[in-house]
Amino acid sequence: MVRFIAKTTVGQKFWMSITGLFLIIFLAVHLTANLMIVFDDTGRLYNEVVHFMGTNLFIRIMEPILALGFLIHIILATILTLRNQGMRPEKYHVHKLGHTSAWASRNMFILGLTILAFLTLHIINFWVKLKFGGTGTVTIDGVEMENGYKMVSALFSMPIYSIIYIIAILGLGYHISHGFWSAFQTIGWSDDKWRKILTGCAYCYAIIIAVGFSIIPIYFLVK
Amino acid sequence: MKFTLKIWRQKDSRSKGKFETYQIDNIPSDASFLEMLDILNDELIRKGEEPVAFDHDCREGICGMCSLHINGRAHGPDEDVTTCQLFMRKFKDGETIWVEPWRAKGFPVIKDLIVDRSAFDKILQAGGYISVNTGNAPDANAIPIPKDDADVAMDAATCIGCGACVATCKNSSAMLFVAAKVSHLAHLPQGKIEATRRVKAMVDKMEELGFGSCTNTGSCEVECPKNISIAHIAKLNREFLKANLEA
Ligand code: HEM
Ligand code: FES
Numbered sequence: 001m002v003r004f005i006a007k008t009t010v011g012q013k014f015w016m017s018i019t020g021l022f023l024i025i026f027l028a029v030h031l032t033a034n035l036m037i038v039f040d041d042t043g044r045l046y047n048e049v050v051h052f053m054g055t056n057l058f059i060r061i062m063e064p065i066l067a068l069g070f071l072i073h074i075i076l077a078t079i080l081t082l083r084n085q086g087m088r089p090e091k092y093h094v095h096k097l098g099h100t101s102a103w104a105s106r107n108m109f110i111l112g113l114t115i116l117a118f119l120t121l122h123i124i125n126f127w128v129k130l131k132f133g134g135t136g137t138v139t140i141d142g143v144e145m146e147n148g149y150k151m152v153s154a155l156f157s158m159p160i161y162s163i164i165y166i167i168a169i170l171g172l173g174y175h176i177s178h179g180f181w182s183a184f185q186t187i188g189w190s191d192d193k194w195r196k197i198l199t200g201c202a203y204c205y206a207i208i209i210a211v212g213f214s215i216i217p218i219y220f221l222v223k
Numbered sequence: 224m225k226f227t228l229k230i231w232r233q234k235d236s237r238s239k240g241k242f243e244t245y246q247i248d249n250i251p252s253d254a255s256f257l258e259m260l261d262i263l264n265d266e267l268i269r270k271g272e273e274p275v276a277f278d279h280d281c282r283e284g285i286c287g288m289c290s291l292h293i294n295g296r297a298h299g300p301d302e303d304v305t306t307c308q309l310f311m312r313k314f315k316d317g318e319t320i321w322v323e324p325w326r327a328k329g330f331p332v333i334k335d336l337i338v339d340r341s342a343f344d345k346i347l348q349a350g351g352y353i354s355v356n357t358g359n360a361p362d363a364n365a366i367p368i369p370k371d372d373a374d375v376a377m378d379a380a381t382c383i384g385c386g387a388c389v390a391t392c393k394n395s396s397a398m399l400f401v402a403a404k405v406s407h408l409a410h411l412p413q414g415k416i417e418a419t420r421r422v423k424a425m426v427d428k429m430e431e432l433g434f435g436s437c438t439n440t441g442s443c444e445v446e447c448p449k450n451i452s453i454a455h456i457a458k459l460n461r462e463f464l465k466a467n468l469e470a
Contacts, residue, residue: 007430009435010460011467014460014464023441039464080436082395083436084436084438087327087329087395087434088327088395088397090326093229093323094292094294095295096294096295096296096319097442100441100442100445101393101442102448105438105439105440105441106393106440143353162303176441180441181352182438185453185460186439186460187431187461187464188460188463189457189461190457191457192452192454195453
């Protein structure tokens with residue numbers, strides 16, 4: 001089993017797909033929580049959600065597991081991509097792949113790096129502030145909590161930040177448009193019939209994620 | 224028809240190669256790509272020059288010997304054919320055609336357009352067979368096999384091992400080839416017995432010989448002259464997972 005994880009690319013890809021699917025599930029939870037912000041412009045609902053996420057035991061347990069998932073996914077992505085890059089020492093003069101494969105599938109690492117760059121920024125701007133203060137507090141029903149709403153609306157009042165955010169989210173959408181069905185293929189849960197269904201689901205999910213997350217900066221831009 | 228050919232010339236595996244330009248005229252539109260190269264070689268020999276070396280054998284699309292990366296695509300611009308079944312009418316008159324050998328770490332160039340594909344033989348030797356004698360043709364009916372399984376196995380078995388999957392893959396991955404062989408045997412009762420050992424041995428060999436991993440881009444199945452589906456890659460992944468969970 002250890003050999004399977006460490007030694008073969010097929011094994012490494014298995015763990016990429018497991019971590020990738022885990023990240024996909026995480027995104028669904030994250031998006032649901034985020035969207036609460038547009039339903040109450042006093043910020044009360046969103047602050048309650050943020051408070052719940054910050055104090056709930058299950059979420060607290062999942063946090064380090066999530067970090068580990070990201071780490072494994074990124075490390076394996078780098079190992080595999082570097083190895084693959086050495087597999088054609090002499091390049092073709094002409095190599096047409098445009099109509100035989102999807103753009104996203106050929107650029108998963110570039111898309112991943114875009115996500116990673118944004119993730120770093122995101123963690124500094126949101127997560128660190130929420131964890132270690134710096135957002136100011138608000139008291140709801142006698143409970144003092146971080147004022148996440150104020151922080152978010154301040155960040156999205158800067159159009160440049162909103163634009164970076166939307167670009168990163170589009171990259172994420174592309175990553176998922178391939179990653180979603182590719183993960184099932186890697187696990188072995190696919191055949192000619194299922195691949196059609198799964199690629200359909202992949203595009204739907206990618207659109208939900210891309211549009212869903214983008215609604216928030218757009219909401220603040222037009223508000 | 225008239226063409227400008229940019230052909231990769233390389234003396235031997237140790238030399239550095241380069242593209243040479245050749246002008247060729249009076250090519251019948253129903254000549255195959257290899258026949259076009261025959262005509263070119265004929266002219267080269269008459270002029271006392273070294274003919275272009277390229278692989279071929281059956282010239283009827285069944286042996287997998289011919290190769291060639293033509294204008295950026297494995298086996299050229301036509302769909303689901305080998306280079307020997309590619310006809311010059313698929314090109315525009317006067318077109319410039321780039322002809323390159325398969326390029327992959329696992330397929331080193333031997334001379335001009337010929338590459339060494341013995342890596343595929345080594346992968347097969349690692350496990351692409353069954354060890355028992357299954358008898359003669361009449362014995363085939365002794366073991367009933369569900370029609371669906373037989374069909375899938377038969378589709379996988381159409382792989383001729385030409386290497387187009389490796390040639391076109393951005394990672395030079397041999398997964399479609401290995402998957403076709405693994406899936407073919409894993410779908411049949413005669414092959415199932417050794418399935419665990421086979422998939423591990425073949426994957427190990429594939430990695431050892433310098434082929435990339437699979438990103439599921441799907442280019443291989445598009446360029447495969449036999450239309451082998453990447454569903455077989457999912458099957459390989461399934462077999463590989465099962466084999467490692469059992470161990
Ligand atoms: C929330 C963020 C992310 C999600 C939901 C996600 C999801 C996925 C999924 C589902 C796959 C398919 C796995 C497979 O083919 O079996 C995948 C592949 C990949 N991911 Fe991510 N990923 C994320 C972030 C990243 C990051 C930060 C990187 C950093 C470099 C990255 C790099 C890659 C690469 C290179 C592949 C393709 C690997 C290959 O097949 O060669 N991903 N991702
Ligand atoms: S020469 Fe046999 S397949 Fe082309």
